[in-house]
Amino acid sequence: MTARTDILCIGSVLWDVIGRSASHMRQGSDVPGRITRLPGGVAMNIAMTLVRFGMTPVLLTAIGRDAEGDELVRACLQLGMDAGHVYRSEDLPTDRYMAVEGANGLIAAIADAHSLEAAGAKILRPLQDGRLGSAASPYDGLVALDGNLTQSLLEEIAASPAFARADLRVAPASPGKAERLRPFLQHARATLYVNLEEAGLLCQTEFDGSDSAARGLIERGALRALVTDGGRNATEASAERVISRTPPEVLVTRVTGAGDTFMAAHIAAEAEGTDREAALDRALHAAATYVSGETPL
Template identity: 25%
Template sequence: MTTARVLVVGSINMDLVSYSERIPGVGETVLGKRFLTVPGGKGANQAVAAARLGAQVTMLGAAGTDSHGEQLLKHLQQTGIDISHIKQVDTSTGVALINVDSKGNNQIVVVPGANFAITPADLEAREQVFANADVVVLQLEIPLDTIGKAIDLANKYQKPVILNPAPAQPLPEEWFAKVDYLIPNEHEALLLGGSPEDGYLALRSKVKQNLLVTKGEQGVFYATGETAEVIPAFKVKAVDTTAAGDAFIGGFSVALAEGKNLKAAIIFASAVAALSVGKEGAQTSLPARTEVEQFIGGCEL
Protein backbone atom coordinates (compact mmCIF):
# COMPACT_ATOMS: atom_id res chain seq x y z
CA MET A 1 0.00 0.00 0.00
CA THR A 2 1.35 3.40 -1.01
CA THR A 3 1.88 5.81 1.89
CA ALA A 4 -0.77 8.53 1.89
CA ARG A 5 0.58 12.06 1.56
CA VAL A 6 -1.64 14.46 3.49
CA LEU A 7 -1.20 18.24 3.59
CA VAL A 8 -2.96 19.98 6.47
CA VAL A 9 -3.27 23.76 6.38
CA GLY A 10 -4.62 24.96 9.69
CA SER A 11 -4.39 25.89 13.35
CA ILE A 12 -1.99 24.94 16.11
CA ASN A 13 -3.26 25.46 19.67
CA MET A 14 -2.54 24.55 23.22
CA ASP A 15 -5.74 23.19 24.81
CA LEU A 16 -6.49 24.17 28.41
CA VAL A 17 -9.04 21.56 29.49
CA SER A 18 -11.20 21.53 32.62
CA TYR A 19 -13.42 18.62 33.69
CA SER A 20 -16.53 19.19 35.80
CA GLU A 21 -19.84 17.50 36.51
CA ARG A 22 -21.59 19.94 34.21
CA ILE A 23 -20.75 22.90 32.01
CA PRO A 24 -21.56 26.22 33.75
CA GLY A 25 -24.24 28.56 32.46
CA VAL A 26 -23.76 32.28 31.88
CA GLY A 27 -22.54 33.98 35.06
CA GLU A 28 -22.25 30.66 36.90
CA THR A 29 -19.23 29.09 38.58
CA VAL A 30 -18.94 25.33 39.06
CA LEU A 31 -16.25 23.36 40.83
CA GLY A 32 -13.98 21.45 38.49
CA LYS A 33 -12.56 18.00 39.05
CA ARG A 34 -9.36 18.12 36.98
CA PHE A 35 -7.31 20.30 34.64
CA LEU A 36 -5.08 19.32 31.73
CA THR A 37 -2.82 21.18 29.30
CA VAL A 38 -2.68 19.22 26.03
CA PRO A 39 -1.73 19.88 22.37
CA GLY A 40 -4.67 20.87 20.17
CA GLY A 41 -5.93 23.08 17.36
CA LYS A 42 -8.20 21.66 14.68
CA GLY A 43 -5.45 21.69 12.08
CA ALA A 44 -2.86 20.07 14.34
CA ASN A 45 -5.41 17.55 15.63
CA GLN A 46 -6.24 16.45 12.10
CA ALA A 47 -2.56 16.30 11.18
CA VAL A 48 -1.74 14.14 14.21
CA ALA A 49 -4.75 11.91 13.52
CA ALA A 50 -3.51 11.29 9.97
CA ALA A 51 0.10 10.73 11.08
CA ARG A 52 -0.90 8.13 13.68
CA LEU A 53 -2.76 6.29 10.96
CA GLY A 54 0.43 5.94 8.94
CA ALA A 55 0.23 8.91 6.58
CA GLN A 56 3.13 11.11 5.54
CA VAL A 57 1.85 14.44 6.87
CA THR A 58 3.01 17.97 6.14
CA MET A 59 1.58 20.85 8.15
CA LEU A 60 1.28 24.48 7.10
CA GLY A 61 0.43 26.94 9.86
CA ALA A 62 1.86 29.34 12.44
CA ALA A 63 2.93 29.14 16.07
CA GLY A 64 4.25 31.69 18.53
CA THR A 65 7.77 31.90 19.91
CA ASP A 66 6.42 31.38 23.43
CA SER A 67 6.76 28.19 25.48
CA HIS A 68 3.45 26.81 24.15
CA GLY A 69 4.70 27.20 20.60
CA GLU A 70 7.99 25.43 21.29
CA GLN A 71 6.20 22.56 23.04
CA LEU A 72 3.70 22.14 20.24
CA LEU A 73 6.26 22.14 17.43
CA LYS A 74 8.34 19.58 19.29
CA HIS A 75 5.27 17.42 19.81
CA LEU A 76 4.25 17.57 16.13
CA GLN A 77 7.77 16.67 15.04
CA GLN A 78 7.91 13.74 17.46
CA THR A 79 4.61 12.51 15.99
CA GLY A 80 6.33 12.30 12.61
CA ILE A 81 4.83 15.41 11.02
CA ASP A 82 6.91 17.60 8.69
CA ILE A 83 6.98 20.96 10.52
CA SER A 84 9.49 22.67 8.22
CA HIS A 85 6.72 24.78 6.66
CA ILE A 86 5.26 26.05 9.95
CA LYS A 87 5.86 29.77 10.45
CA GLN A 88 7.00 31.04 13.87
CA VAL A 89 5.96 34.56 14.84
CA ASP A 90 6.66 36.79 17.83
CA THR A 91 3.23 36.54 19.42
CA SER A 92 1.26 34.16 21.62
CA THR A 93 0.46 30.70 20.32
CA GLY A 94 -3.24 29.94 19.84
CA VAL A 95 -5.11 28.49 22.81
CA ALA A 96 -8.44 26.72 23.26
CA LEU A 97 -10.32 26.88 26.57
CA ILE A 98 -12.31 23.65 26.85
CA ASN A 99 -14.90 22.64 29.44
CA VAL A 100 -15.91 18.95 29.49
CA ASP A 101 -18.86 17.59 31.50
CA SER A 102 -19.41 14.14 33.02
CA LYS A 103 -21.17 12.91 29.85
CA GLY A 104 -18.28 13.86 27.58
CA ASN A 105 -19.99 16.94 26.12
CA ASN A 106 -17.80 19.99 25.64
CA GLN A 107 -17.84 23.77 25.31
CA ILE A 108 -14.89 25.47 23.61
CA VAL A 109 -13.55 29.03 23.24
CA VAL A 110 -10.65 29.45 20.80
CA VAL A 111 -8.20 32.40 20.96
CA PRO A 112 -6.37 32.27 17.58
CA GLY A 113 -3.15 34.10 18.45
CA ALA A 114 -0.39 33.15 16.00
CA ASN A 115 -2.82 31.18 13.85
CA PHE A 116 -3.96 34.41 12.22
CA ALA A 117 -0.40 35.20 11.12
CA ILE A 118 -0.43 32.63 8.29
CA THR A 119 -1.06 34.54 5.03
CA PRO A 120 -1.80 33.79 1.36
CA ALA A 121 1.76 34.91 0.57
CA ASP A 122 3.10 32.28 2.98
CA LEU A 123 1.21 29.62 1.04
CA GLU A 124 2.43 30.91 -2.31
CA ALA A 125 6.01 30.67 -1.02
CA ARG A 126 5.35 27.03 -0.11
CA GLU A 127 3.38 26.11 -3.24
CA GLN A 128 5.38 22.95 -3.93
CA VAL A 129 3.89 21.19 -0.88
CA PHE A 130 0.49 21.36 -2.59
CA ALA A 131 1.92 19.73 -5.71
CA ASN A 132 3.39 16.91 -3.60
CA ALA A 133 0.21 16.09 -1.63
CA ASP A 134 -2.44 13.44 -2.30
CA VAL A 135 -5.13 15.39 -0.42
CA VAL A 136 -5.37 18.87 1.13
CA VAL A 137 -7.19 19.26 4.46
CA LEU A 138 -8.60 22.59 5.66
CA GLN A 139 -10.63 24.02 8.58
CA LEU A 140 -11.65 27.55 9.67
CA GLU A 141 -9.31 28.50 12.52
CA ILE A 142 -6.99 30.53 10.25
CA PRO A 143 -7.85 33.62 8.11
CA LEU A 144 -10.43 33.03 5.38
CA ASP A 145 -8.28 34.61 2.67
CA THR A 146 -5.51 32.15 3.50
CA ILE A 147 -7.95 29.24 3.29
CA GLY A 148 -9.16 30.58 -0.05
CA LYS A 149 -5.59 30.61 -1.34
CA ALA A 150 -5.10 27.03 -0.13
CA ILE A 151 -8.22 25.95 -2.02
CA ASP A 152 -6.98 27.65 -5.19
CA LEU A 153 -3.52 26.07 -4.94
CA ALA A 154 -5.03 22.63 -4.38
CA ASN A 155 -7.29 23.15 -7.39
CA LYS A 156 -4.30 24.30 -9.45
CA TYR A 157 -2.59 20.95 -8.86
CA GLN A 158 -5.86 18.99 -9.06
CA LYS A 159 -5.62 17.76 -5.47
CA PRO A 160 -8.83 16.78 -3.64
CA VAL A 161 -9.86 19.40 -1.09
CA ILE A 162 -11.39 18.34 2.24
CA LEU A 163 -12.96 21.29 4.05
CA ASN A 164 -14.18 20.95 7.62
CA PRO A 165 -16.13 24.24 8.06
CA ALA A 166 -15.44 24.61 11.79
CA PRO A 167 -15.80 26.70 13.86
CA ALA A 168 -19.19 27.40 12.26
CA GLN A 169 -19.31 30.53 10.11
CA PRO A 170 -20.61 31.56 6.68
CA LEU A 171 -18.42 30.60 3.72
CA PRO A 172 -17.66 32.55 0.53
CA GLU A 173 -20.10 31.23 -2.09
CA GLU A 174 -17.36 30.56 -4.62
CA TRP A 175 -15.77 27.98 -2.32
CA PHE A 176 -18.59 25.47 -2.70
CA ALA A 177 -17.71 24.80 -6.34
CA LYS A 178 -14.02 24.28 -5.49
CA VAL A 179 -14.23 21.95 -2.46
CA ASP A 180 -14.40 18.23 -3.23
CA TYR A 181 -15.50 17.07 0.24
CA LEU A 182 -17.41 19.46 2.48
CA ILE A 183 -17.66 17.90 5.96
CA PRO A 184 -19.68 19.94 8.50
CA ASN A 185 -21.35 18.68 11.65
CA GLU A 186 -25.11 19.19 12.09
CA HIS A 187 -24.80 22.69 13.54
CA GLU A 188 -22.38 23.81 10.84
CA ALA A 189 -24.57 22.33 8.10
CA LEU A 190 -27.59 24.31 9.37
CA LEU A 191 -25.60 27.55 9.39
CA LEU A 192 -24.54 26.87 5.78
CA GLY A 193 -28.18 26.51 4.73
CA GLY A 194 -28.69 22.76 4.95
CA SER A 195 -31.66 21.19 6.72
CA PRO A 196 -31.95 17.55 7.82
CA GLU A 197 -35.71 17.63 7.11
CA ASP A 198 -35.11 17.64 3.34
CA GLY A 199 -31.83 15.72 3.31
CA TYR A 200 -29.75 18.92 3.16
CA LEU A 201 -30.94 19.56 -0.40
CA ALA A 202 -30.08 23.26 -0.43
CA LEU A 203 -26.53 22.57 0.65
CA ARG A 204 -26.17 19.58 -1.67
CA SER A 205 -27.16 21.78 -4.60
CA LYS A 206 -24.18 24.07 -3.91
CA VAL A 207 -21.36 21.63 -3.24
CA LYS A 208 -19.00 20.57 -5.99
CA GLN A 209 -19.53 16.86 -5.46
CA ASN A 210 -19.58 15.38 -1.95
CA LEU A 211 -21.34 16.46 1.24
CA LEU A 212 -20.77 14.60 4.50
CA VAL A 213 -22.60 15.68 7.65
CA THR A 214 -21.25 14.16 10.86
CA LYS A 215 -24.06 13.51 13.35
CA GLY A 216 -22.27 12.09 16.38
CA GLU A 217 -23.84 8.89 17.69
CA GLN A 218 -26.39 9.07 14.83
CA GLY A 219 -23.69 8.41 12.27
CA VAL A 220 -22.72 10.21 9.06
CA PHE A 221 -25.07 11.45 6.35
CA TYR A 222 -23.39 11.57 2.96
CA ALA A 223 -24.57 12.65 -0.46
CA THR A 224 -22.79 12.46 -3.79
CA GLY A 225 -24.70 13.17 -6.96
CA GLU A 226 -28.11 11.51 -6.66
CA THR A 227 -26.95 9.10 -3.95
CA ALA A 228 -27.66 9.86 -0.29
CA GLU A 229 -27.22 7.51 2.67
CA VAL A 230 -26.59 7.44 6.42
CA ILE A 231 -23.69 5.36 7.69
CA PRO A 232 -24.45 4.41 11.32
CA ALA A 233 -21.92 5.18 14.04
CA PHE A 234 -19.98 2.56 15.95
CA LYS A 235 -21.49 2.01 19.38
CA VAL A 236 -19.09 3.17 22.09
CA LYS A 237 -19.24 4.87 25.48
CA ALA A 238 -18.18 8.52 25.21
CA VAL A 239 -15.67 9.86 27.71
CA ASP A 240 -14.65 13.05 25.87
CA THR A 241 -15.94 14.09 22.43
CA THR A 242 -13.48 16.99 22.00
CA ALA A 243 -11.50 15.43 19.15
CA ALA A 244 -14.21 13.32 17.50
CA GLY A 245 -14.68 15.61 14.52
CA ASP A 246 -10.95 16.05 13.96
CA ALA A 247 -10.37 12.31 14.32
CA PHE A 248 -12.98 11.71 11.62
CA ILE A 249 -11.37 14.22 9.25
CA GLY A 250 -7.91 12.77 9.81
CA GLY A 251 -9.15 9.26 9.23
CA PHE A 252 -11.14 10.24 6.16
CA SER A 253 -8.18 12.07 4.61
CA VAL A 254 -5.92 9.04 5.01
CA ALA A 255 -8.49 6.59 3.66
CA LEU A 256 -9.16 8.85 0.67
CA ALA A 257 -5.44 9.31 -0.06
CA GLU A 258 -4.99 5.53 0.08
CA GLY A 259 -7.62 5.10 -2.63
CA LYS A 260 -10.57 3.81 -0.59
CA ASN A 261 -14.02 4.51 -2.03
CA LEU A 262 -16.24 7.07 -0.33
CA LYS A 263 -18.29 4.66 1.78
CA ALA A 264 -15.23 2.71 2.92
CA ALA A 265 -13.46 5.95 3.79
CA ILE A 266 -16.45 7.05 5.91
CA ILE A 267 -16.54 3.75 7.80
CA PHE A 268 -12.79 3.92 8.44
CA ALA A 269 -13.06 7.55 9.62
CA SER A 270 -16.04 6.68 11.84
CA ALA A 271 -13.95 4.02 13.57
CA VAL A 272 -11.17 6.53 14.21
CA ALA A 273 -13.70 8.96 15.68
CA ALA A 274 -15.31 6.26 17.82
CA LEU A 275 -11.99 5.30 19.34
CA SER A 276 -11.15 8.94 20.06
CA VAL A 277 -14.24 9.56 22.21
CA GLY A 278 -13.25 6.75 24.54
CA LYS A 279 -10.21 8.69 25.77
CA GLU A 280 -9.65 12.12 27.28
CA GLY A 281 -8.12 15.09 25.50
CA ALA A 282 -7.71 16.04 21.87
CA GLN A 283 -4.47 14.68 20.38
CA THR A 284 -4.00 12.38 23.38
CA SER A 285 -7.14 10.49 22.34
CA LEU A 286 -6.22 9.88 18.69
CA PRO A 287 -5.69 6.17 17.87
CA ALA A 288 -2.91 4.36 16.04
CA ARG A 289 -3.56 2.45 12.82
CA THR A 290 -3.37 -0.94 14.52
CA GLU A 291 -6.02 0.11 17.06
CA VAL A 292 -8.39 1.15 14.28
CA GLU A 293 -7.94 -2.04 12.27
CA GLN A 294 -8.46 -4.22 15.35
CA PHE A 295 -11.53 -2.19 16.31
CA ILE A 296 -13.14 -2.45 12.88
CA GLY A 297 -12.45 -6.18 12.81
CA GLY A 298 -14.09 -6.79 16.15
CA CYS A 299 -16.86 -4.22 16.26
CA GLU A 300 -20.22 -3.87 14.53
CA LEU A 301 -21.89 -0.69 13.35
Protein backbone atom coordinates in the same frame (compact mmCIF):
# COMPACT_ATOMS: atom_id res chain seq x y z
CA MET B 1 7.31 20.26 -7.55
CA THR B 2 10.38 19.72 -5.47
CA ALA B 3 8.87 17.60 -2.70
CA ARG B 4 6.45 14.74 -2.35
CA THR B 5 4.32 14.22 0.73
CA ASP B 6 1.29 12.24 1.87
CA ILE B 7 -0.89 15.23 2.81
CA LEU B 8 -0.73 18.89 3.75
CA CYS B 9 -2.55 19.98 6.91
CA ILE B 10 -3.25 23.71 6.69
CA GLY B 11 -4.69 25.67 9.61
CA SER B 12 -4.49 25.84 13.37
CA VAL B 13 -1.74 24.15 15.36
CA LEU B 14 -1.81 25.32 18.96
CA TRP B 15 -2.02 24.28 22.59
CA ASP B 16 -5.34 22.83 23.76
CA VAL B 17 -6.15 23.53 27.40
CA ILE B 18 -9.11 21.29 28.24
CA GLY B 19 -10.96 21.01 31.53
CA ARG B 20 -13.04 17.83 31.83
CA SER B 21 -15.44 16.74 34.56
CA ALA B 22 -17.53 13.60 34.98
CA SER B 23 -20.36 15.80 36.32
CA HIS B 24 -23.18 17.38 34.36
CA MET B 25 -22.48 21.10 34.13
CA ARG B 26 -24.35 24.31 33.46
CA GLN B 27 -23.48 28.01 33.51
CA GLY B 28 -21.74 28.82 36.77
CA SER B 29 -20.91 25.21 37.70
CA ASP B 30 -17.84 24.69 39.91
CA VAL B 31 -16.96 21.00 39.93
CA PRO B 32 -13.90 18.74 40.33
CA GLY B 33 -12.20 17.41 37.22
CA ARG B 34 -8.96 17.27 35.28
CA ILE B 35 -7.21 19.98 33.29
CA THR B 36 -4.84 18.96 30.50
CA ARG B 37 -2.66 20.77 27.99
CA LEU B 38 -2.03 18.95 24.72
CA PRO B 39 -1.10 19.83 21.14
CA GLY B 40 -4.34 20.72 19.36
CA GLY B 41 -6.07 22.81 16.76
CA VAL B 42 -8.07 21.45 13.84
CA ALA B 43 -5.09 20.93 11.52
CA MET B 44 -3.08 19.40 14.37
CA ASN B 45 -5.88 17.05 15.44
CA ILE B 46 -6.26 15.87 11.87
CA ALA B 47 -2.51 15.42 11.52
CA MET B 48 -2.24 13.40 14.75
CA THR B 49 -4.88 10.96 13.55
CA LEU B 50 -3.28 10.70 10.10
CA VAL B 51 0.01 9.75 11.76
CA ARG B 52 -1.72 6.98 13.69
CA PHE B 53 -3.02 5.66 10.37
CA GLY B 54 0.48 5.59 8.92
CA MET B 55 0.53 8.85 6.96
CA THR B 56 3.11 11.64 7.13
CA PRO B 57 1.39 15.04 7.26
CA VAL B 58 3.18 18.28 6.47
CA LEU B 59 2.01 21.20 8.61
CA LEU B 60 1.40 24.64 7.13
CA THR B 61 0.58 26.97 10.00
CA ALA B 62 1.93 29.78 12.16
CA ILE B 63 3.71 29.12 15.46
CA GLY B 64 5.41 31.78 17.55
CA ARG B 65 9.13 31.85 18.31
CA ASP B 66 8.37 31.74 22.01
CA ALA B 67 8.94 28.99 24.57
CA GLU B 68 5.46 27.56 24.02
CA GLY B 69 6.08 27.56 20.27
CA ASP B 70 9.41 25.77 20.57
CA GLU B 71 7.78 23.15 22.76
CA LEU B 72 4.92 22.74 20.30
CA VAL B 73 7.23 22.26 17.32
CA ARG B 74 9.20 19.62 19.25
CA ALA B 75 5.93 17.84 20.02
CA CYS B 76 4.98 17.86 16.31
CA LEU B 77 8.30 16.32 15.34
CA GLN B 78 8.11 13.69 18.09
CA LEU B 79 4.62 12.73 16.89
CA GLY B 80 5.96 12.05 13.39
CA MET B 81 4.90 15.16 11.47
CA ASP B 82 6.88 17.36 9.11
CA ALA B 83 7.12 20.82 10.70
CA GLY B 84 9.85 22.06 8.39
CA HIS B 85 7.53 24.42 6.49
CA VAL B 86 5.83 26.03 9.49
CA TYR B 87 5.90 29.83 9.53
CA ARG B 88 7.65 30.89 12.76
CA SER B 89 6.83 34.45 13.75
CA GLU B 90 9.15 36.61 15.85
CA ASP B 91 6.37 38.93 17.06
CA LEU B 92 3.26 36.71 17.23
CA PRO B 93 2.62 34.44 20.23
CA THR B 94 1.72 30.76 19.88
CA ASP B 95 -2.05 30.31 19.66
CA ARG B 96 -4.18 28.57 22.30
CA TYR B 97 -7.61 26.97 22.68
CA MET B 98 -9.45 26.56 25.96
CA ALA B 99 -12.53 24.39 26.54
CA VAL B 100 -14.63 23.04 29.39
CA GLU B 101 -16.39 19.69 28.98
CA GLY B 102 -18.83 17.95 31.27
CA ALA B 103 -20.73 14.67 31.19
CA ASN B 104 -23.32 16.51 29.09
CA GLY B 105 -20.78 17.53 26.42
CA LEU B 106 -18.97 20.74 25.54
CA ILE B 107 -19.96 23.54 27.92
CA ALA B 108 -17.90 26.40 26.49
CA ALA B 109 -14.77 27.05 24.46
CA ILE B 110 -12.59 29.96 23.36
CA ALA B 111 -10.23 29.72 20.39
CA ASP B 112 -7.37 32.21 20.42
CA ALA B 113 -6.09 31.76 16.85
CA HIS B 114 -5.20 35.41 16.29
CA SER B 115 -1.60 34.68 15.34
CA LEU B 116 -2.66 32.28 12.59
CA GLU B 117 -5.06 34.90 11.27
CA ALA B 118 -2.39 37.63 11.46
CA ALA B 119 0.16 35.50 9.61
CA GLY B 120 -2.28 35.13 6.72
CA ALA B 121 -0.89 34.03 3.37
CA LYS B 122 2.67 33.78 4.77
CA ILE B 123 1.88 30.20 5.84
CA LEU B 124 1.32 29.27 2.17
CA ARG B 125 4.73 30.38 0.84
CA PRO B 126 6.03 26.78 0.45
CA LEU B 127 3.26 26.18 -2.11
CA GLN B 128 4.50 29.07 -4.24
CA ASP B 129 8.29 29.12 -3.90
CA GLY B 130 9.03 25.61 -5.18
CA ARG B 131 9.43 23.79 -1.87
CA LEU B 132 6.01 22.12 -2.13
CA GLY B 133 4.70 23.63 -5.32
CA SER B 134 4.88 26.58 -7.70
CA ALA B 135 2.84 28.39 -10.34
CA ALA B 136 4.36 26.15 -13.00
CA SER B 137 3.92 22.96 -10.98
CA PRO B 138 1.06 23.24 -8.45
CA TYR B 139 0.80 20.81 -5.55
CA ASP B 140 -1.40 17.91 -6.70
CA GLY B 141 -1.92 15.83 -3.56
CA LEU B 142 -4.24 15.74 -0.57
CA VAL B 143 -4.87 18.88 1.47
CA ALA B 144 -6.74 19.06 4.78
CA LEU B 145 -7.81 22.67 5.24
CA ASP B 146 -9.50 24.12 8.33
CA GLY B 147 -11.71 27.16 8.79
CA ASN B 148 -9.52 28.91 11.35
CA LEU B 149 -8.02 30.89 8.49
CA THR B 150 -9.52 34.29 7.72
CA GLN B 151 -12.40 34.65 5.30
CA SER B 152 -10.19 36.55 2.85
CA LEU B 153 -7.47 33.89 2.90
CA LEU B 154 -9.98 31.08 2.40
CA GLU B 155 -11.40 32.96 -0.57
CA GLU B 156 -7.87 33.37 -1.92
CA ILE B 157 -7.17 29.63 -1.52
CA ALA B 158 -10.42 28.70 -3.29
CA ALA B 159 -9.40 30.72 -6.35
CA SER B 160 -5.62 30.20 -6.19
CA PRO B 161 -3.75 28.39 -9.01
CA ALA B 162 -1.54 26.91 -6.24
CA PHE B 163 -4.48 24.66 -5.28
CA ALA B 164 -5.85 24.04 -8.78
CA ARG B 165 -4.74 20.39 -8.82
CA ALA B 166 -5.11 19.58 -5.12
CA ASP B 167 -7.60 17.17 -3.58
CA LEU B 168 -9.07 19.59 -1.04
CA ARG B 169 -10.69 18.27 2.14
CA VAL B 170 -12.25 21.20 4.02
CA ALA B 171 -13.75 21.56 7.50
CA PRO B 172 -14.88 24.51 9.61
CA ALA B 173 -13.16 25.00 12.93
CA SER B 174 -16.53 25.41 14.64
CA PRO B 175 -20.15 26.28 13.81
CA GLY B 176 -19.25 29.93 14.39
CA LYS B 177 -16.82 29.76 11.47
CA ALA B 178 -18.87 27.53 9.17
CA GLU B 179 -19.93 30.32 6.84
CA ARG B 180 -16.25 31.01 6.07
CA LEU B 181 -16.41 27.88 3.88
CA ARG B 182 -18.85 29.38 1.38
CA PRO B 183 -16.08 29.80 -1.25
CA PHE B 184 -15.78 25.99 -1.32
CA LEU B 185 -19.50 25.28 -1.59
CA GLN B 186 -19.29 25.27 -5.39
CA HIS B 187 -15.60 24.37 -5.69
CA ALA B 188 -14.71 21.75 -8.29
CA ARG B 189 -12.13 19.93 -6.13
CA ALA B 190 -13.37 20.33 -2.53
CA THR B 191 -14.94 17.78 -0.20
CA LEU B 192 -16.73 19.35 2.79
CA TYR B 193 -16.71 17.77 6.27
CA VAL B 194 -19.34 19.39 8.50
CA ASN B 195 -21.75 18.57 11.31
CA LEU B 196 -25.51 19.06 11.08
CA GLU B 197 -25.45 22.58 12.52
CA GLU B 198 -22.64 23.67 10.21
CA ALA B 199 -24.46 22.28 7.17
CA GLY B 200 -27.52 24.32 8.12
CA LEU B 201 -25.46 27.49 8.46
CA LEU B 202 -23.84 26.95 5.06
CA CYS B 203 -27.24 26.36 3.44
CA GLN B 204 -29.02 29.02 5.53
CA THR B 205 -31.69 26.59 6.66
CA GLU B 206 -32.31 23.86 9.24
CA PHE B 207 -32.08 20.14 8.52
CA ASP B 208 -33.61 17.27 10.48
CA GLY B 209 -30.78 14.83 9.84
CA SER B 210 -27.48 14.23 8.06
CA ASP B 211 -29.14 12.75 4.97
CA SER B 212 -31.16 15.85 4.16
CA ALA B 213 -28.21 18.08 5.10
CA ALA B 214 -25.79 16.28 2.79
CA ARG B 215 -28.31 16.34 -0.05
CA GLY B 216 -28.87 20.05 0.60
CA LEU B 217 -25.16 20.79 0.27
CA ILE B 218 -24.98 18.88 -3.01
CA GLU B 219 -28.03 20.75 -4.34
CA ARG B 220 -26.21 24.00 -3.59
CA GLY B 221 -23.25 22.95 -5.68
CA ALA B 222 -20.92 20.99 -3.40
CA LEU B 223 -18.82 18.36 -5.13
CA ARG B 224 -19.06 16.03 -2.13
CA ALA B 225 -20.15 16.42 1.48
CA LEU B 226 -19.85 14.39 4.66
CA VAL B 227 -22.25 15.36 7.44
CA THR B 228 -22.15 14.02 11.00
CA ASP B 229 -24.83 14.33 13.66
CA GLY B 230 -23.36 13.13 16.95
CA GLY B 231 -24.59 9.62 17.72
CA ARG B 232 -27.13 9.65 14.90
CA ASN B 233 -26.62 8.70 11.25
CA ALA B 234 -23.74 10.24 9.31
CA THR B 235 -24.01 10.73 5.55
CA GLU B 236 -21.60 11.00 2.64
CA ALA B 237 -23.14 12.42 -0.53
CA SER B 238 -22.19 13.35 -4.07
CA ALA B 239 -24.24 13.93 -7.21
CA GLU B 240 -23.95 10.21 -8.00
CA ARG B 241 -24.65 8.59 -4.67
CA VAL B 242 -25.73 9.05 -1.04
CA ILE B 243 -24.53 6.75 1.77
CA SER B 244 -25.67 6.85 5.40
CA ARG B 245 -24.29 4.90 8.34
CA THR B 246 -25.01 4.76 12.07
CA PRO B 247 -22.00 5.24 14.38
CA PRO B 248 -21.27 2.64 17.08
CA GLU B 249 -22.82 3.29 20.49
CA VAL B 250 -20.17 4.23 23.05
CA LEU B 251 -19.89 6.00 26.39
CA VAL B 252 -18.81 9.57 25.60
CA THR B 253 -15.89 10.78 27.72
CA ARG B 254 -14.59 13.61 25.48
CA VAL B 255 -15.84 15.56 22.49
CA THR B 256 -13.15 18.10 21.52
CA GLY B 257 -11.45 16.78 18.38
CA ALA B 258 -14.05 14.13 17.50
CA GLY B 259 -14.94 15.73 14.17
CA ASP B 260 -11.29 16.12 13.27
CA THR B 261 -10.68 12.44 14.04
CA PHE B 262 -13.63 11.47 11.82
CA MET B 263 -12.28 13.55 8.95
CA ALA B 264 -8.72 12.25 9.26
CA ALA B 265 -9.79 8.61 9.47
CA HIS B 266 -11.94 9.05 6.37
CA ILE B 267 -9.08 10.68 4.43
CA ALA B 268 -6.66 7.94 5.48
CA ALA B 269 -9.09 5.21 4.45
CA GLU B 270 -9.62 6.71 1.01
CA ALA B 271 -5.88 7.29 0.59
CA GLU B 272 -5.48 3.52 0.97
CA GLY B 273 -8.05 2.93 -1.77
CA THR B 274 -10.91 1.89 0.53
CA ASP B 275 -14.37 2.09 -1.06
CA ARG B 276 -16.85 4.75 0.02
CA GLU B 277 -18.97 2.59 2.32
CA ALA B 278 -15.98 1.13 4.13
CA ALA B 279 -14.29 4.55 4.42
CA LEU B 280 -17.38 6.02 6.11
CA ASP B 281 -17.63 3.04 8.45
CA ARG B 282 -13.96 3.34 9.37
CA ALA B 283 -14.28 7.06 10.06
CA LEU B 284 -17.30 6.57 12.30
CA HIS B 285 -15.57 3.77 14.21
CA ALA B 286 -12.47 5.94 14.73
CA ALA B 287 -14.54 8.87 15.99
CA ALA B 288 -16.57 6.63 18.33
CA THR B 289 -13.40 5.10 19.73
CA TYR B 290 -11.95 8.57 20.22
CA VAL B 291 -14.93 9.97 22.15
CA SER B 292 -14.93 6.85 24.33
CA GLY B 293 -11.43 7.84 25.48
CA GLU B 294 -9.45 5.22 23.59
CA THR B 295 -6.94 5.58 20.75
CA PRO B 296 -8.75 5.64 17.37
CA LEU B 297 -7.07 2.79 15.49
